[in-house]
Amino acid sequence: MTEKPPITILGAIKNKLIGTKQEWAREGRLLTGTTAAPGQRLPPGQREVTDWPILDLGIQPEIPRDAFRLTLDGLVDNPITLDWPGLMALPQTDLVADMHCVTQWSRFDNQWRGVSIQTLIDLVKPQPVVSHVLFEAHDNYTTNLRLEQFAGADCLLVHQWNGGPISRQHGGPVRVMVPRYYLWKSAKWVRRISFASADQRGFWETRGYNNNADPWLEERYS
Ligand SMILES: Nc1nc2c(c(=O)[nH]1)N[C@H]1C(S)=C(S)[C@@H](COP(=O)(O)O)O[C@H]1N2
Numbered sequence: 001m002t003e004k005p006p007i008t009i010l011g012a013i014k015n016k017l018i019g020t021k022q023e024w025a026r027e028g029r030l031l032t033g034t035t036a037a038p039g040q041r042l043p044p045g046q047r048e049v050t051d052w053p054i055l056d057l058g059i060q061p062e063i064p065r066d067a068f069r070l071t072l073d074g075l076v077d078n079p080i081t082l083d084w085p086g087l088m089a090l091p092q093t094d095l096v097a098d099m100h101c102v103t104q105w106s107r108f109d110n111q112w113r114g115v116s117i118q119t120l121i122d123l124v125k126p127q128p129v130v131s132h133v134l135f136e137a138h139d140n141y142t143t144n145l146r147l148e149q150f151a152g153a154d155c156l157l158v159h160q161w162n163g164g165p166i167s168r169q170h171g172g173p174v175r176v177m178v179p180r181y182y183l184w185k186s187a188k189w190v191r192r193i194s195f196a197s198a199d200q201r202g203f204w205e206t207r208g209y210n211n212n213a214d215p216w217l218e219e220r221y222s
């Protein structure tokens with residue numbers, strides 16, 4: 001199963017969108033050059049939306065709950081693979097948070113339910129050398145964070161949004177939510193989280209997007 005899927009018309013359109021986003025990065029599009037005032041809720045260059053746009057690479061994997069598996073491994077004392085009952089057996093956390101996409105939309109007051117990353121970190125016990133985390137998803141998307149970004153008190157592995165299951169389009173049954181960074185850092189359909197002692201850039205981070213991705217610093221591009 002190493003063959004690449006054939007390029008379909010829809011795939012070609014998505015490839016074009018990926019190309020467009022890479023061009024934005026090269027040209028520094030959407031940059032306002034301003035800095036948010038301390039405590040400002042809407043980051044610079046963003047506008048509030050009330051719908052929830054869908055962004056992906058043209059594949060929206062279908063993962064039934066009973067097929068859900070998430071592996072946490074790498075430089076940890078206790079690597080684990082969680083299934084759906086295993087995830088549900090962990091303490092559940094509710095959080096209301098905003099989200100900010102680099103394509104300029106922000107959506108306020110999203111109600112998330114899931115397992116806090118702190119709980120997962122306590123479970124797998126990363127070794128002291130761990131400095132970075134790499135996420136891999138079922139559509140082969142990847143993204144990366146420093147451990148301290150991922151270990152924030154507001155970081156969750158989520159399975160509910162606004163009181164219902166997260167839809168397949170938005171990364172269900174389980175996605176990552178790291179609300180204080182641009183949304184491309186929050187992997188949908190996550191299947192592996194590996195803890196490492198070195199940084200490895202993900203899909204957008206190798207295509208001109210900022211490695212740190214703080215919306216209030218307008219870290220859109222690298
Ligand atoms: N697996 C996977 N995760 C992903 C992406 C993707 O293409 N595949 N896109 C990222 C980007 S660029 C954004 S803006 C958000 C979009 O999440 P949403 O579609 O739920 O709004 O998912 C992020 N996580």
Ligand SMILES: [Mo]
Binds near residue numbers: 055101102103183184
């Ligand atoms: Mo995005």
